[in-house]
Amino acid sequence: MKPVGLRYLKNVTTLQLDQSKCIGCGVCEKVCPHGVFTLKDNQAQVVDGDACIECGGCALNCPAEALQVQAGVGCASAIIKGWLSGSEPNCDCSNDSNCC
């Protein structure tokens, strides 16, 4: 089930889908905890890329190596703080700190 209202930072996910490799097995749709994929015409499609938390589950389980993502903690703590405080997530990557 997709968590309602939980968002990652816009347009920053490293998730990549190579549809030319996709065999339409549907595993990514099943394993993704954030409802990033749907299957249409026997092909995976990214329907909500900004919901991706880069957990790596889809790429790890894709039997056709059609998915790539740089899995890691990323800016997860900033995002969780944003959720808890009701503000926009801000990991402040621009200030040369050891962020991420």
Ligand code: SF4
């Ligand atoms: S797990 Fe891979 S092969 Fe299966 S539907 Fe998703 S992208 Fe396509």
Ligand code: SF4
């Ligand atoms: S990396 Fe995780 S959250 Fe992102 S699309 Fe894959 S399974 Fe979903």
